[in-house]
Every structure is written in C-alpha cells, then in structure tokens.
Amino acid sequence: MNQEVKRKVVSAERGLPGLRGTDHVGITVPDIEQATDFFVNVLGCEQFYDLGPFQATDDWMTKHLNVHPRTVMKKLRFFRCKNGSNYEVFEYEAPEQKTSPPLNSDVGGHHLALYVDNIEEAVDFLKSNKIKVLGEPTVRSEGPSAGQSWVYFLAPWGLQFELVSFPGGKGYEKDTSSRLWHPANRSFDQ
Structure with missing residues (x-):
C-alpha cells in the first residue's frame, strides 16, 4: 500500500464519526444591525433568518452555552x-x-x-468602505504557502478577518495530490 493511500485509510478510521465539515461559525457582536450592514453590504453575505430573544430563568444558559445564567441572547441571525x-x-x-x-x-x-480572486481589488474595496486594513498584502514566494497573498482587516467592532488569494495554487500542491479545502472548488450553484 503506498504512503498516500495508507494515510487516507488511517485518517478515515479516526476522528469524529460522520464528520462532513464546518457548518457555521458563531460570532458574538456588540450590535447586530451594525454587523448585518457589514456582513451584507461589505462582505456580500446573504441574510437568512433571526431567532430570539431568549433568556432562561434557571441554569440552562450555563449548562448549554457556558455563559452566565442570566445572559440574554437578544438576537441571533444567520x-x-x-x-x-x-x-x-x-x-x-x-x-x-x-x-x-x-x-x-x-x-x-x-x-x-476569506478567499478572494483578486486581493488588490478586494483591499481597494475595503478601504473605499472605510474598513481598516492592517498593512499591505504579504506575498509568499517560498515554502508550502508559496503563491499565496494575505492581509488582515478589522470589522467595525474589531473582529479580525483575513483576505487570502492563491489563484495559481500553493507550493505544497507540488508534493501531494491531496488538497486543503478551497471555496473556489465548491459552489452551491453546481
């Protein structure tokens, strides 16, 4: 059995049964309307639905969410x-x-x-929307990330984001047929 096939067999035998991948990332923000404006009008996300408010009178919030029992979840939005x-x-x-x-x-x-096709165009767009970009894009020319450009930026409330782009692939790809997941390889429209 070659090394690559052996690695795939081993990785299939361990880990969380039935795992398919990441469904969502939860983010707490100080103002959900400000966050909605950012996610929809700056990032281009699509708003789906809201839940809340929710408050428990017992220890449900601590038991299920590891927060103070009197915490109020004012609203959540997907x-x-x-x-x-x-x-x-x-x-x-x-x-x-x-x-x-x-x-x-x-x-x-x-x-x-966030993966973007053209990092310079994306940085210009963020700056035109008065989003704080931290420095200029870093370009990797050596090692496993060769071919990647990246730069950090901040949401209006300070959450850190990163833009990444590697339209020609990454350096590690020359050493293996395995690939990290990449958003440009999967579309809901297919």
Missing part, C-alpha cells in the same frame, strides 16, 4: 457567505460581559479568512 461556511451572529447581554475581541495572540484569539 448568514450565508458565498461558497464557504455560514455565520451565526449573536448579540448578547450578560453580567460582566467582555466587550473587546481577543487578539490573535490571546488564548481564544482567532480570525476569519
């Missing part, structure tokens, strides 16, 4: 963002709620990366 994961966006009100997003270097820090 968005579809082109050919990637959906976003479930929450607006909460909670005792002792932290209102600053973590930095990438903080435990729990994170960012959402």
Whole structure:
C-alpha cells in the first residue's frame, strides 16, 4: 500500500464519526444591525433568518452555552457567505460581559479568512468602505504557502478577518495530490 493511500485509510478510521465539515461559525457582536450592514453590504453575505430573544430563568444558559445564567441572547441571525461556511451572529447581554475581541495572540484569539480572486481589488474595496486594513498584502514566494497573498482587516467592532488569494495554487500542491479545502472548488450553484 503506498504512503498516500495508507494515510487516507488511517485518517478515515479516526476522528469524529460522520464528520462532513464546518457548518457555521458563531460570532458574538456588540450590535447586530451594525454587523448585518457589514456582513451584507461589505462582505456580500446573504441574510437568512433571526431567532430570539431568549433568556432562561434557571441554569440552562450555563449548562448549554457556558455563559452566565442570566445572559440574554437578544438576537441571533444567520448568514450565508458565498461558497464557504455560514455565520451565526449573536448579540448578547450578560453580567460582566467582555466587550473587546481577543487578539490573535490571546488564548481564544482567532480570525476569519476569506478567499478572494483578486486581493488588490478586494483591499481597494475595503478601504473605499472605510474598513481598516492592517498593512499591505504579504506575498509568499517560498515554502508550502508559496503563491499565496494575505492581509488582515478589522470589522467595525474589531473582529479580525483575513483576505487570502492563491489563484495559481500553493507550493505544497507540488508534493501531494491531496488538497486543503478551497471555496473556489465548491459552489452551491453546481
């Protein structure tokens, strides 16, 4: 059995049974209407539906969501963002709620990366919409990410996003027929 086939057999035998992939990413925002404007009018996501408000009088919120028992989920809203994961966006009100997003270097820090066909055009669009872009795109010319350009930007409330683009592929692809998932390879319209 060759090494690539053996690796696929091993990976199929471990992990979460029935896993297909990421369905959605949950994001808490300070103002759901501001977030909706950003997700729809800047990113180009499609708004789907709302739920809420919800508040429990017992410990349901702690038991099921690991938050303060008196937390109020004021509203949640679902968005579809082109050919990637959906976003479930929450607006909460909670005792002792932290209102600053973590930095990438903080435990729990994170960012959402969005693939674009033309990074320069996307950066110009963000800047024209008064979105803070952090520096200029970094271009990778060596290593497994060779061929990729990336740059970070911030949502109006400080959530970190990243634009990535690698229209000619990435360097690691020359060493294997396996591929990382890529939004341009899957379309809901197919």
